[in-house]
Amino acid sequence: MKATLNTLLRTSYVAGLGILIGLSAAVIANLFVAGIVWMNDSLLISPRSRMMASSEWLLLIATVMVPALGGLAVGIIRHFIDGKRFHGPPDIIATVQTRQGVPATQPGLLSGIASLLSLGSGASVGQYGPLVHLGGLLGSLWSRLFRMDISMGNIAIACGVAAAISTIFHAPIAGILFAQEVILRHFSLRALAPIAVASIVGYVAANTILPQPPLLQIESAEILHFWEFGLFLLLGMASALVAVAYMQSILWVGRCASAMPIPAITRPAFAGAALGVVALWFPEILGAGGENLRFALIDEAFSRWELAILLILKILATAWCLGMGFAGGVFSPALLIGSLFGALFGSLVATLSGVNSSAVVVYAVCGMVAVTAPVIGAPMTTVVIVFEMTGHYPLTIAALSSVALASLTTSRLFGRSLFDRQLHQRGIDLSGGRSKALLTAHTLQALINPNCLQLSPRASVKDAMLAMSQAQVAEAYLVDAAGHYLGTVHLHALIGAAPQDEARQYAPPDDLCLYSDTPLWESMQALREFVGERVPVIDRQYRLIGAVVESDVIRAYLDILADMRREEYAPN
Amino acid sequence: MRLINTLLVCVSTSLPVLAAASPQPQPTPLVVASWGGAYQAVLEEVLFEPFTAATGIQVETVPYSGGLEILEATPPDLIDMTKNAAMAACEQGQLIPLTFDDLPDGADGTPARRDFIDSAFSECALTHLLYATVIAYDTRAFKGFIPSRVHDLFNLQDFPGKRALQDIPDANIEWALRSFDVPRESLYPLLSTPRGMALVFERLDALRPHTLWWQAGSEPVELLESGEVVMASGYNGRFFAAIAKGSPIQIIWDSQIQEHQTWAIPTSATNQVAAQQFIRFATSTQRLAAVAERIAYGPARHSASALLHKHPDGFDIRPHIPTHPYNNRTAITKDVGWYARVRDHLHKRFEQWQAGGSS
Numbered sequence: 059m060k061a062t063l064n065t066l067l068r069t070s071y072v073a074g075l076g077i078l079i080g081l082s083a084a085v086i087a088n089l090f091v092a093g094i095v096w097m098n099d100s101l102l103i104s105p106r107s108r109m110m111a112s113s114e115w116l117l118l119i120a121t122v123m124v125p126a127l128g129g130l131a132v133g134i135i136r137h138f139i140d141g142k143r144f145h146g147p148p149d150i151i152a153t154v155q156t157r158q159g160v161p162a163t164q165p166g167l168l169s170g171i172a173s174l175l176s177l178g179s180g181a182s183v184g185q186y187g188p189l190v191h192l193g194g195l196l197g198s199l200w201s202r203l204f205r206m207d208i209s210m211g212n213i214a215i216a217c218g219v220a221a222a223i224s225t226i227f228h229a230p231i232a233g234i235l236f237a238q239e240v241i242l243r244h245f246s247l248r249a250l251a252p253i254a255v256a257s258i259v260g261y262v263a264a265n266t267i268l269p270q271p272p273l274l275q276i277e278s279a280e281i282l283h284f285w286e287f288g289l290f291l292l293l294g295m296a297s298a299l300v301a302v303a304y305m306q307s308i309l310w311v312g313r314c315a316s317a318m319p320i321p322a323i324t325r326p327a328f329a330g331a332a333l334g335v336v337a338l339w340f341p342e343i344l345g346a347g348g349e350n351l352r353f354a355l356i357d358e359a360f361s362r363w364e365l366a367i368l369l370i371l372k373i374l375a376t377a378w379c380l381g382m383g384f385a386g387g388v389f390s391p392a393l394l395i396g397s398l399f400g401a402l403f404g405s406l407v408a409t410l411s412g413v414n415s416s417a418v419v420v421y422a423v424c425g426m427v428a429v430t431a432p433v434i435g436a437p438m439t440t441v442v443i444v445f446e447m448t449g450h451y452p453l454t455i456a457a458l459s460s461v462a463l464a465s466l467t468t469s470r471l472f473g474r475s476l477f478d479r480q481l482h483q484r485g486i487d488l489s490g491g492r493s494k495a496l497l498t499a500h501t502l503q504a505l506i507n508p509n510c511l512q513l514s515p516r517a518s519v520k521d522a523m524l525a526m527s528q529a530q531v532a533e534a535y536l537v538d539a540a541g542h543y544l545g546t547v548h549l550h551a552l553i554g555a556a557p558q559d560e561a562r563q564y565a566p567p568d569d570l571c572l573y574s575d576t577p578l579w580e581s582m583q584a585l586r587e588f589v590g591e592r593v594p595v596i597d598r599q600y601r602l603i604g605a606v607v608e609s610d611v612i613r614a615y616l617d618i619l620a621d622m623r624r625e626e627y628a629p630n
Numbered sequence: 631m632r633l634i635n636t637l638l639v640c641v642s643t644s645l646p647v648l649a650a651a652s653p654q655p656q657p658t659p660l661v662v663a664s665w666g667g668a669y670q671a672v673l674e675e676v677l678f679e680p681f682t683a684a685t686g687i688q689v690e691t692v693p694y695s696g697g698l699e700i701l702e703a704t705p706p707d708l709i710d711m712t713k714n715a716a717m718a719a720c721e722q723g724q725l726i727p728l729t730f731d732d733l734p735d736g737a738d739g740t741p742a743r744r745d746f747i748d749s750a751f752s753e754c755a756l757t758h759l760l761y762a763t764v765i766a767y768d769t770r771a772f773k774g775f776i777p778s779r780v781h782d783l784f785n786l787q788d789f790p791g792k793r794a795l796q797d798i799p800d801a802n803i804e805w806a807l808r809s810f811d812v813p814r815e816s817l818y819p820l821l822s823t824p825r826g827m828a829l830v831f832e833r834l835d836a837l838r839p840h841t842l843w844w845q846a847g848s849e850p851v852e853l854l855e856s857g858e859v860v861m862a863s864g865y866n867g868r869f870f871a872a873i874a875k876g877s878p879i880q881i882i883w884d885s886q887i888q889e890h891q892t893w894a895i896p897t898s899a900t901n902q903v904a905a906q907q908f909i910r911f912a913t914s915t916q917r918l919a920a921v922a923e924r925i926a927y928g929p930a931r932h933s934a935s936a937l938l939h940k941h942p943d944g945f946d947i948r949p950h951i952p953t954h955p956y957n958n959r960t961a962i963t964k965d966v967g968w969y970a971r972v973r974d975h976l977h978k979r980f981e982q983w984q985a986g987g988s989s
Contacts, residue, residue, distance in 0.1 A: 104819070104822075105819055105820075105822035105823040105826075106818060106819050106822040106968065108822065109822035109823075109971075109972050109975070110822075110968070110971035110972055271815045271816075275813040275815065275816070276811075277811045277813060278811055348819070349816070349819050349820055349822075349823055349826075352812065352816050352820060353820070353823075353825055353826075355811075356810045356811070356812070356829065358810070358829060358832060359810075359825055359829060360825075419811075
């Protein structure tokens with residue numbers, strides 16, 4: 059009876075958690091989007107406001123000045139962020155995957171504001187990355203308020219992320235998938251319940267509190283021939299190349315930007331002004347580009363040349379804005395780039411084959427998901443988003459065909475996603491899976507025992523054996539006057555040696571020692587060949603800090619794996 | 631039973647009005663600006679006369695045909711305005727801001743706030759009915775398949791014949807873009823781009839050799855009846871009146887474009903208290919339903935839509951109401967704020983196109 063009651067209480071707690079996080083994330087997400095729309099309308103960025111503008115001159119001035127001034131504000135905010143970089147989904151992923159720390163609050167909130175300003179002033183960046191990040195941060199804040207442990211904290215983060223996606227795309231299942239596919243990177247029953255509740259609350263709230271129209275509505279998209287599925291696969295492979303070009307451009311501009319003779323604080327302002335000047339001829343590159351996404355689905359809306367030019371301009375504009383220091387995501391530009399590419403592919407197919415193929419909308423949607431999925435590393439999520447937004451089953455299967463090969467090709471050419479690549483650059487490697495990431499995130503530091511026997515390099519065999527027997531150890535470390543580590547002598551090597559010899563002669567030349575910041579993962583690899591009790595540990599100046607016992611390393615390894623398993627499989 | 635219920639609610643909602651009116655033995659008449667014709671005759675019958683009977687306040691009418699000129703000189707106490715015009719007048723401070731807290735609940739008990747359709751409440755105006763611009767066709771013109779979607783207006787292959795379209799961009803541009811499967815929510819953002827307008831003119835270009843342009847609301851009905859055109863755009867009330875007297879006309883409800891008709895009170899009106907009293911009286915569930923049953927416009931309250939049944943001549947009115955759920959599924963709500971701001975630009979562009987220069 060008591061057990062039943064406990065279970066019910068526990069379940070209510072989990073549901074309550076989901077509701078709380080889902081609701082707050084949904085409200086934040088809708089406020090964020092409403093804020094962007096409001097800024098775009100007020101600042102003459104949205105086509106609607108541009109058409110309503112009272113004079114041509116005002117429009118010209120606004121086109122250049124608004125992104126420039128927005129960039130200036132973004133540059134100033136960045137100056138005040140700890141670490142001088144904007145936070146985004148990679149920071150959330152890193153927190154969850156390494157089970158260490160929490161997403162930083164100050165940089166997180168300032169990054170959110172900077173993203174709002176970037177998007178509001180027309181920078182060519184995405185809105186979904188910042189929303190995912192804000193959702194995760196919100197989940198983390200709630201978990202800290204309720205003093206949850208790391209595992210529950212991670213689930214809370216996933217709840218926030220799921221609710222944000224669900225709210226924005228009106229796609230609750232995609233929200234759940236995204237949280238599991240990109241953030242948690244495992245599927246667990248324990249996490250599913252609260253994440254699903256948060257996602258559903260997000261969906262409900264999306265339609266009731268400050269409702270925003272869904273990103274994309276598709277009324278009809280008929281697939282005429284089954285052989286076209288072969289073309290969708292082909293489109294997937296081709297889209298992978300576009301995705302790789304897009305991601306490489308972002309990284310490349312980022313690298314070039316730091317070499318530019320422009321102070322970091324004014325770099326986004328410069329970038330905004332340049333963007334605005336190009337936008338005088340191609341206003342399509344301003345903002346997230348929802349209207350163009352819609353046009354890309356219409357056969358006659360673009361000529362083939364326009365599709366190609368806009369595709370290249372949008373890749374460049376997004377790489378330029380992100381690399382030069384605007385804050386924002388990579389998702390919505392990827393949607394537009396992909397749909398432009400898909401439309402181009404579709405129109406070429408129609409011409410080359412000379413057959414009456416399916417409408418361009420099908421190819422545009424396939425290209426859209428096939429470019430987006432590898433960029434964010436979420437193939438299933440993007441396919442489900444198509445299904446939930448359009449309710450169109452054949453279209454979803456077509457999208458799946460394209461995504462399948464796009465993800466595979468990109469992972470060979472580039473890596474799992476832009477997020478993982480960015481984390482890799484920060485020293486967090488997620489390519490070996492969750493356990494490796496966790497073991498890489500923990501170092502030997504906590505396991506070091508500073509009490510170990512140290513000997514002068516000039517100590518004799520006799521002195522060394524005496525010291526070892528007194529300390530009841532079988533190993534001693536040779537350390538010079540400055541504390542530098544010189545080698546290890548083992549008791550068994552000294553037995554039978556001449557007592558007056560220097561003990562140093564008997565130290566093996568290739569003994570193992572580890573740096574104190576060596577990750578557990580590498581330590582385990584190093585210990586494969588090791589025979590002995592303890593491994594000496596040194597700092598980067600080669601000074602001996604202490605030693606680790608092999609069994610402690612193994613215990614830490616097992617503990618981490620056990621934590622991970624508990625997060626995935628333990629009941630609530 | 632249903633009738634008795636309705637009567638009871640009727641009485642109970644009228645009581646506060648009676649009580650409020652009783653301390654005024656010699657009330658000043660209420661001057662209402664109204665559109666004349668059959669529409670005004672209906673208002674006389676179901677709104678003005680019953681209002682006088684209930685409150686003792688006489689209703690005098692002055693003619694109105696749209697626009698804001700009526701607000702100059704001596705304006706009336708109350709105007710039956712399009713929402714478009716009311717928004718413009720409100721922005722210029724020519725209308726008083728309205729409060730909507732004292733509106734009676736719906737006949738089914740729904741609070742007024744939820745009973746009225748979305749966006750019925752604007753700062754200075756209260757929507758009381760919706761009328762629609764629709765596409766209609768001559769039922770004698772087509773054998774086999776009949777047109778049913780907005781796409782068919784532009785489909786000369788399956789539905790050949792002349793079209794009659796209104797001589798303004800309104801409705802034509804929405805329909806042209808809708809025929810590319812653009813969802814209703816994206817219409818106005820896309821119409822704001824040069825690319826969107828280029829698509830519109832591409833569609834209209836193809837139709838141009840087959841199009842007659844009409845100006846007065848009565849023309850499309852006459853053109854259809856005479857067989858001069860096979861499809862025409864027009865106001866649903868006009869088509870309804872023709873259909874009611876047996877004309878071979880059928881309305882395509884797909885992508886009908888709905889506009890709000892509102893009550894608004896000028897700032898310099900002398901009898902504002904009576905005007906407000908009238909708005910409360912005229913927007914009750916039963917009054918809205920009574921108006922709609924006679925002229926086939928959509929009532930602004932959900933509860934009134936639920937009461938709709940028969941035209942006084944005995945036929946079922948529901949299939950003729952633009953806001954009926956069956957007709958309403960793909961309705962476009964005209965973005966009057968957008969039109970108010972881009973009208974000049976839009977008309978210039980449209981006239982250029984009509985003069986011969988394609989997009």
